[in-house]
Amino acid sequence: MSEHPIDRQEYNITAYTENQIGLLNRIAIIFSRRKINIESLNTSPSEIEGIHRFNIVIHETEDVVRKIAKQIEKQVEVLKVYYNTNQEVIWQEMALYKVPTDVIAEKASVERLLREFGARAVVIRKDYTVFETTGHREETDRLITVLQPYGLIEFVRSARIAIIKHSDGFNRKLREFERTEPGSEVVENEFLNNRDGVFSM
Template identity: 45%
Template sequence: MEKTYTVSVFTENSIGMMNRVTIIFTRRHLNIDSITASESEVKGVFRYTIVLRTTRDQVDKVVKQLEKVIDVLKAFVHEESEIVHQEIAMYKMRTESLTNGDVEKVIRKHHARILTVDPTFMVIEKTGHVEETQLLLENLQPYGVLEFVRSGRVAITKPMKELRSYIEEL
């Protein structure tokens, strides 16, 4: 049965690493729903957070294959209940849409905030799960959204074992 999984891949910072990681998913015909990359809490170690929808068997095979890649230190698979996650979305709208009090009500209702107001446009920010950011987009559409962008998932695991302890074990 297909479910949503979050894969955390910890790597050294080397050129072409993103390509080496994603090619493993491509070869197995797995679609990546989102991918984010950033530094981790350990200096010199980078973290890729990859979200995909597949079976447990498939995701376990991918994680095993990822760990064989040079410069990959460790890879983990997490189910939704094992992580805390968020995404960030930004919406660009004409500043004149603020004259209608309804836009401000929509922003407040969704616990979003205005990041910047320019004479011609404004930028609204919303953090939350994909369903929340999508709902705000749908609620703002009647007022004229000029641009919309959503980040990939950023996630932290609930288990307390630190990355440092995994690296020490290696």
């Protein structure tokens, strides 16, 4: 039953849901009742109007993640859940850095920073400059280290967003949901076809 901690890794859980007050809590408690920390959580409207997409990152074993994915999908307002390892997704986080403009202009080569870290100056004011960069955690972390000596004033990072590499067709399925509503035929059941690949297209 209990897998070795070494089997734990980051998993990206993607859930498509109705836009319903209280659903965030209903999903969050599925993790908290097992005392699992959510490393990152993003929720936003999906490409289909009225359907929301959750991206949740946790550090767990596959056995636990599979059970959690099923328990999320069981919720009445959840349409579909997938889980993927980091290798199976393309993911990004966005970070903003606020630094004093005079220091950065005098002591660091702004141009070098921008080029090396793929950063972009969002706002340049007399008193401060805000840089923006996107990337994996290590990349955005590296820029913090670099900027720290130059008087980093504030830093913020977004939750992770992830696109599943092999997700051809879910957009089409979502559109089918839309078109057949409020039809009574339940066609969306493909995860049961492929038991081992449950939730991972």
